[in-house]
Amino acid sequence: DTAVSQTPKYLVTQMGNDKSIKCEQNLGHDTMYWYKQDSKKFLKIMFSYNNKELIINETVPNRFSPKSPDKAHLNLHINSLELGDSAVYFCASSQLISGFGEKLFFGSGTQLSVL
Amino acid sequence: KQEVTQIPAALSVPEGENLVLNCSFTDSAIYNLQWFRQDPGKGLTSLLLIQSSQREQTSGRLNASLDKSSGRSTLYIAASQPGDSATYLCAVRETSGSRLTFGEGTQLTVNP
Numbered sequence: 556d557t558a559v560s561q562t563p564k565y566l567v568t569q570m571g572n573d574k575s576i577k578c579e580q581n582l583g584h585d586t587m588y589w590y591k592q593d594s595k596k597f598l599k600i601m602f603s604y605n606n607k608e609l610i611i612n613e614t615v616p617n618r619f620s621p622k623s624p625d626k627a628h629l630n631l632h633i634n635s636l637e638l639g640d641s642a643v644y645f646c647a648s649s650q651l652i653s654g655f656g657e658k659l660f661f662g663s664g665t666q667l668s669v670l
Numbered sequence: 671k672q673e674v675t676q677i678p679a680a681l682s683v684p685e686g687e688n689l690v691l692n693c694s695f696t697d698s699a700i701y702n703l704q705w706f707r708q709d710p711g712k713g714l715t716s717l718l719l720i721q722s723s724q725r726e727q728t729s730g731r732l733n734a735s736l737d738k739s740s741g742r743s744t745l746y747i748a749a750s751q752p753g754d755s756a757t758y759l760c761a762v763r764e765t766s767g768s769r770l771t772f773g774e775g776t777q778l779t780v781n782p
Binding site: 599 | 711719720759769775
C-alpha cells in the first residue's frame, strides 16, 4: 500500500547508456514531480506534471525526458548517461490542502550511479 | 531568486534533550513552508506544513514556527529520541503551484 513508489531503488550503469526510472502514486493526486538530490544533498526540482500536462520544466539537459501516461504515473527517461548524472532521483506527488497549499509526498528515491 | 539556508548543518545531542533546528529564506513572500525528514536510503517524509498566514504548527513532539517577515522558521523537537536521528529539510513554496526550494538540511544524531 505504498503511496509513492519508484523503481528501481538502485541503478548502476555505464556512461552512454539509456535508462528509465518509473514512478507510480496511488494517492489520487493530480500533480507529480521529479527531483534530483546531488552529493551535497540539495534537492532541486526537475519536472512537474499536473494531470499529465507538463507545468514545470527546469533547466535540465534534453537527455532527460519525463513521460506521464496517466496522472498516476510519471516516468523519467535518461538518454546517453553521463558521470554527472549520478545522484539520487526522487519522485513525488502533491495534495492540495485547503488553506495550506500543496503538501508533497515523496518516493524512496532511486540512487543512480553512472560508471 | 529564493534561497533557503539551514543551520546547523549537523547536530549531535544526547537523548532527552530539547533542540531547535533553524531555517531561513531570503524572499519573505512565501506561500507555505514544509518541514521534511529524510532517513538514509528512504524518501522524504512530510512532518509539518505551515501556511504563510500561520505562526506555528504542532505534531506530537514537533513544533514548527514561522516568522515570515524575518524569513525564518524553526523546528523544535522535544525530548529527543535516538529514532529522531535523520536529516531534516525545510522547503518553501513561493506561490500556489510553484516549485519548492529546499535547504541543504540539518543532519541530526540523537545519542542514547
